[in-house]
Amino acid sequence: MAEIRIEGVEKTFGSFTALHSIDLTIRDREFMVLLGASGCGKTTLLRIVAGLETAGKGEVWIGDRRVDHLPPRARGIAMVFQNYAVFPHLTVYENIAFGLRMKKLPQAEVDRRVRSKAELMHIEMLLKRYSGELSGGQRQRVAVARALAMEPEVILMDEPLSNLDALLRLEMRAELKHVLAESRTTTIYVTHDQVEAMSLADRIAVMNAGRIVQADDPVQVYRNPAARFVGSFIGNPPMNFLPASRTEGGWRVAGQTVPGPASGKDRIDFAIRPEDLILADGGLPATVRVVEPLGPHTLITAEVDGAPFRAVLDSDLRVAPGDRITLAPNPDRIRWFDPETQDALT
Amino acid sequence: MTGATTAAAMPDVRRSGRWVFRAGIALLCAWVLVPIWLLMVNALSAPAEVAGFPKRLWPSFDLGSLTFFFRFRGVAEALWNSVQVAAVTMVLAIGLGAPAGYALSRFDFPGKEAFRFLVIMTRAFPLPLLALPLAVMFIRTGLDDTIVGLALVHATLALPFAVLITYSLFSGIPVELEEAAWTLGCSRPKAFVKVVLPLALPGIAASAVFAFVISWNEVFAAAVLTIQNRTLTAFLLQSLDVSPLHLKFAGGAALVIPALVFIFAVRKYLFAMWGIANR
Ligand SMILES: Nc1ncnc2c1ncn2[C@@H]1O[C@H](COP(=O)(O)OP(=O)(O)OP(=O)(O)O)[C@@H](O)[C@H]1O
Ligand SMILES: [Mg+2]
Numbered sequence: 246m247a248e249i250r251i252e253g254v255e256k257t258f259g260s261f262t263a264l265h266s267i268d269l270t271i272r273d274r275e276f277m278v279l280l281g282a283s284g285c286g287k288t289t290l291l292r293i294v295a296g297l298e299t300a301g302k303g304e305v306w307i308g309d310r311r312v313d314h315l316p317p318r319a320r321g322i323a324m325v326f327q328n329y330a331v332f333p334h335l336t337v338y339e340n341i342a343f344g345l346r347m348k349k350l351p352q353a354e355v356d357r358r359v360r361s362k363a364e365l366m367h368i369e370m371l372l373k374r375y376s377g378e379l380s381g382g383q384r385q386r387v388a389v390a391r392a393l394a395m396e397p398e399v400i401l402m403d404e405p406l407s408n409l410d411a412l413l414r415l416e417m418r419a420e421l422k423h424v425l426a427e428s429r430t431t432t433i434y435v436t437h438d439q440v441e442a443m444s445l446a447d448r449i450a451v452m453n454a455g456r457i458v459q460a461d462d463p464v465q466v467y468r469n470p471a472a473r474f475v476g477s478f479i480g481n482p483p484m485n486f487l488p489a490s491r492t493e494g495g496w497r498v499a500g501q502t503v504p505g506p507a508s509g510k511d512r513i514d515f516a517i518r519p520e521d522l523i524l525a526d527g528g529l530p531a532t533v534r535v536v537e538p539l540g541p542h543t544l545i546t547a548e549v550d551g552a553p554f555r556a557v558l559d560s561d562l563r564v565a566p567g568d569r570i571t572l573a574p575n576p577d578r579i580r581w582f583d584p585e586t587q588d589a590l591t
Numbered sequence: 592m593t594g595a596t597t598a599a600a601m602p603d604v605r606r607s608g609r610w611v612f613r614a615g616i617a618l619l620c621a622w623v624l625v626p627i628w629l630l631m632v633n634a635l636s637a638p639a640e641v642a643g644f645p646k647r648l649w650p651s652f653d654l655g656s657l658t659f660f661f662r663f664r665g666v667a668e669a670l671w672n673s674v675q676v677a678a679v680t681m682v683l684a685i686g687l688g689a690p691a692g693y694a695l696s697r698f699d700f701p702g703k704e705a706f707r708f709l710v711i712m713t714r715a716f717p718l719p720l721l722a723l724p725l726a727v728m729f730i731r732t733g734l735d736d737t738i739v740g741l742a743l744v745h746a747t748l749a750l751p752f753a754v755l756i757t758y759s760l761f762s763g764i765p766v767e768l769e770e771a772a773w774t775l776g777c778s779r780p781k782a783f784v785k786v787v788l789p790l791a792l793p794g795i796a797a798s799a800v801f802a803f804v805i806s807w808n809e810v811f812a813a814a815v816l817t818i819q820n821r822t823l824t825a826f827l828l829q830s831l832d833v834s835p836l837h838l839k840f841a842g843g844a845a846l847v848i849p850a851l852v853f854i855f856a857v858r859k860y861l862f863a864m865w866g867i868a869n870r
Contacts, residue, residue: 297770317773330771334789343785347776395775 247308247321247398247431248273249294254303256289263289265455267303271431271448276422277460279435280442281452282478287435288403290452294433295324295401307399318347323392325402329384331376337363337387338372344395362390365424382413389421393428400425402434406441418444439479443467451475470580473514473587482519482544482555486582487529489515496581499529499550503574506581506590513590514582519544521578522556524564528573529554533566547572627847633837634844641837660841663834669826670845672738676813676822677806679742680749684802687746688753689795693787695754696761697769710751718748722815729816736818744812749802756798756860757791764790797857804850 249271256264263286271277279287292298294305296317305313312320323344332340338359345355363369366386376384385405392400405421406414422445425432436442442449443463450460451474459471470476476484489496491511495504498515505513520542522528531547531554538544543560546553547570556572564570581590633641634657635650660666694700695707725744726735734740764787772782813825821829827842834842 295774297773316778317770318776318778322774324771324774326767326771328765328767330765330767332768332771332786334786343772344775347781391775 248306249399249431249433250304250306251290251294252304252306254290254293254300254305256286256293256298257301263455264293264300267457269450269457269460271433274429274431276425276432276434276445276447278442278446278449279433279452280439280449280479281437283437285452286455287437287452291401291403291433291435294399295322296320297324321398323395323397323400325388325392325400325405327404327407329376329381329388329408331379331384331387331391333376335375336372337368337374337376337379340376340387341372341391341394343391358394358396359390362394365393365427366390366420381408382417385409385417389424393424393430396428397430399431399433400428402432404436405434407436407438414441421445439481443479451478453478468578469589470516471589473516473582473589476516476518476580476582480518482557484516484518484580485549485554485556487515487550487552487554488584489513489581501527501529503579504576505579508581508583508590510583512584514584516580516582517574517578519555520557521575522558522572523575524558524562524570525573526571528571531556531570531572533564533568533570536564536566627851630840630844630847633840636837638835638837641840656837656841657844660838660845663838665821665826665830666823666842669821669823672817672820673807673822673824675738676742676745677803679738680745680806681799681803683742683746684749684753685757685795685799688750688798688802689757691754692757692759693761693783695758697766710754713747713751718811722812725812726815735816736820738820741813741816741820741822742806744816745806745809746802748809748812749805752805753798753802756801757795760791760794760798760860761787794860797860800853800857801860804853808846808850 249269251267251269254264254267255262267290269277279290281287289298293300293313296312296315300313303313304311307321317324331337332343335343341359341362342355345358350358359372360369363372366389368383368386368390371379371383371387376387379387385408389405406417409417418441434445446463448460448462449466451458451466453472453474459466459475461469461471466475467479470479470484473486477486487498489498489503489505489512491497492502495502496513496515497503503515505515529549531549533545533547534553535546536543537546538560541560542557543562543564545556545558545564547556548554549572554572558564582588583590632647632650635652635654636647637651637653637655638659640651640653641656691710695703729735729740734743768786768790769782772786773779777785808824809822810824810828813822814828817825823842823846827834827839827846831839
């Protein structure tokens, strides 16, 4: 059992608060992705779990042990660093064996584990090489093999794929998913790449400015953003937002009346994903500005109510810049947000 | 038209520029090499040839001067004293300097900048100014005319360099390597021994050699603080007016050659200290 519980963790650097009271539970064997823009505190949170950084406040539990006062070596974790941290003075073999030798495992067991993890990561032919003789992708594999060889309760990864080229990243992503699912280890994986997050995660914790805004499975996070930030951060192109004002029988959005939540407010925000719009009568009136054919569909940037508004339409539809069209939102997919708290309204 | 003249003039300008460049290089090389050449030629010539002029380009490889030098009364003891003082200096400078360099590169502590400044400031005090009070203090504590006493002074001269070289050395070793070792089961000291030390060792050896050379070449403190246990530099200085020319040259060579060889061997790390990119 290696559930990770983060309770009320806070971190300040001088007068700057990097983490505001973080609460997060990662279930046993779950693949949790921490996703957020650069500088939002993902690495800081991961390092606090690893024991490489000390929290100002709060508790970290792994399984039924409180670990926040323990050094990294006593926490039952293994970590994969962004720049791999493969020891340059040791061979690949000795790199993978490093932690096992620290545990004083018998040589036969060390050898067995090194070879099985090397095979798993397809680096068995590199065991005699030094890190200077490896490509970035190979170093990445060594770093993962070294972490897996520890057979830890928890694996922590900080943007492990961000230094690889796009193609290799795709390949390694699928491989990591497979390998980690096999190893059934609880994983925290940090990334700022939403596609990576969506494709790997059992659950995604979206972070913004030192806070966790939403922690849910990828489809939930995509379809039902808990806050406006999540909608605008996840999805490419991002969610569209329009101001809505209370009117007879619903909310007035760009001159149209749309049924919506019963809120005490007079003004709320209407939101819709670009792919949930179709070209149909009675929709939101829009003026087309830019048309970008992408093959399977066409991305349109239009102007609705004076604000930029994107729609992903079927590529058979012929639209040109300057056209006046009406875009009808799929009523099931419309979301509403409170303009002050930025939270979702239901 | 003007375009054509400039185009024609360009190679001329560039050619003369290249000559200035070459002349500059030649001058700088001569500046360094001529004294060394003189020293070598004279040290490796027969005593009779030393006073002669013009010099030969190649020395006669007569070992007369050197043999005379090494047989000279007191030289062997002075040489041995020099080695001892330099060795103790080396141990002190690295033993104190490397931990300070590590702390500077890895930890944030209040007064870090001030500390770094002070390390360099120690070089701002001219030794002659300190020599007299030091001598008095050493006599009171019984440290005068001892190997350890002189090594202490030399260590203070060598320490700033030891701190700066090891600081840049440790800074060049990514923290992530240490952190990775911690997550793989190492305590802090163990990670240092298993990961940092193997990577830093050549550089630490280099800064040890540099400390050795600083002590080896130091004259002033050695001359003031020792009487019976003279180091080679102090010995040569003391016998300057009584010793024959070929003895001086042989002594000079005996001092300069080891220093040159050592510095050449560790040049990469010394360049790193001054922030010169090198390969
Ligand atoms: N040692 C430090 N001293 C001062 N501020 C720090 C320190 N480490 C991190 N910070 C600040 O804390 C905030 C969070 O940093 P963190 O490294 O966790 O971001 P991140 O989400 O991992 O970003 P990225 O995606 O760029 O890696 C940043 O604003 C950063 O400037
Ligand atoms: Mg980061």
